[in-house]
Amino acid sequence: MTLGHPKLYAYPSKESLQSDLYTYVLQAQTDAFARHSKFKVAVSGGSLPAYLASPQLISSSEIQWSKWEIFFADERAVPLDHPDSNYGLFKKELLDKIPSENGQPTVVPIDVQYLNDTQELADAYEQALVRSFAAKDSVKLPIFDLILLGCGPDGHCCSLFPGHPLLREDVAWVAPIEDSPKPPAKRVTLSLSVVTHAVKIAFVTTGEGKQEVLKKIFDEHPDVQGGQVLPCALVNRAAGEKVSWFCDEAAVKGVAFPKKSSL
Numbered sequence: 076m077t078l079g080h081p082k083l084y085a086y087p088s089k090e091s092l093q094s095d096l097y098t099y100v101l102q103a104q105t106d107a108f109a110r111h112s113k114f115k116v117a118v119s120g121g122s123l124p125a126y127l128a129s130p131q132l133i134s135s136s137e138i139q140w141s142k143w144e145i146f147f148a149d150e151r152a153v154p155l156d157h158p159d160s161n162y163g164l165f166k167k168e169l170l171d172k173i174p175s176e177n178g179q180p181t182v183v184p185i186d187v188q189y190l191n192d193t194q195e196l197a198d199a200y201e202q203a204l205v206r207s208f209a210a211k212d213s214v215k216l217p218i219f220d221l222i223l224l225g226c227g228p229d230g231h232c233c234s235l236f237p238g239h240p241l242l243r244e245d246v247a248w249v250a251p252i253e254d255s256p257k258p259p260a261k262r263v264t265l266s267l268s269v270v271t272h273a274v275k276i277a278f279v280t281t282g283e284g285k286q287e288v289l290k291k292i293f294d295e296h297p298d299v300q301g302g303q304v305l306p307c308a309l310v311n312r313a314a315g316e317k318v319s320w321f322c323d324e325a326a327v328k329g330v331a332f333p334k335k336s337s338l
């Protein structure tokens with residue numbers, strides 16, 4: 076059996092992208108409930124929360140927030156109310172807007188008592204995953220129902236950066252990074268194996284500033300650019316048809332890989 080290709084969607088407006096993203100997330104929720112009683116999701120920071128938090132999603136009566144368990148695909152080693160915190164951003168963009176009568180998700184942020192030691196911070200976050208997904212010795216890797224990612228202009232996702240040794244991590248579920256080329260330097264991140272093990276993986280990437288990296292990811296050699304491994308290309312290669320890219324037309328201009336205009 077061979078892996079299928081990722082799907083690349085291109086939308087003319089933020090609203091049309093958000094509308095299909097909502098439909099996709101709702102389907103992922105339905106699929107998850109066919110397997111178990113929770114919807115286990117990992118989210119990124121950056122531009123992702125604002126795109127995810129459409130009025131349609133926030134006010135939907137079909138979204139069963141109380142069954143959502145939300146983890147962070149990566150997090151910066153800062154207090155939760157710091158401007159660089161991915162949790163803080165997600166709270167501001169989405170969590171604070173969910174009407175209380177619609178139920179509230181279980182959200183699992185980093186444990187800030189370990190902020191001074193990124194290894195301990197990563198270990199504590201991994202333990203939170205172990206508590207949710209079962210003991211590490213009985214489950215080789217946690218299987219998220221959905222992982223929602225951004226793609227940096229350098230091709231990074233989570234806090235997995237091009238050419239970084241962390242891309243080879245195959246034991247830890249959550250790893251520390253102390254030399255992130257994008258500030259802040261100290262972070263924790265899901266490993267590439269955990270990301271590609273998810274049932275579904277979605278990238279949300281928009282704007283002219285992403286054109287060049289998307290051409291590299293989709294049209295050029297799949298994983299190496301100038302000796303540097305592009306993490307987003309590795310996700311595409313390892314997870315194939317499980318991956319969907321939600322982009323605007325500006326981001327995919329010049330990309331030759333076949334694009335779809337809707338789900």
Ligand SMILES: O=C1O[C@H](COP(=O)(O)O)[C@@H](O)[C@H](O)[C@H]1O
Nearest residue numbers: 119120121122123225226227233
């Ligand atoms: O530093 C980070 O950047 C990536 C990409 O952000 P974007 O704004 O270019 O979408 C983000 O996905 C990640 O969570 C964050 O820590």
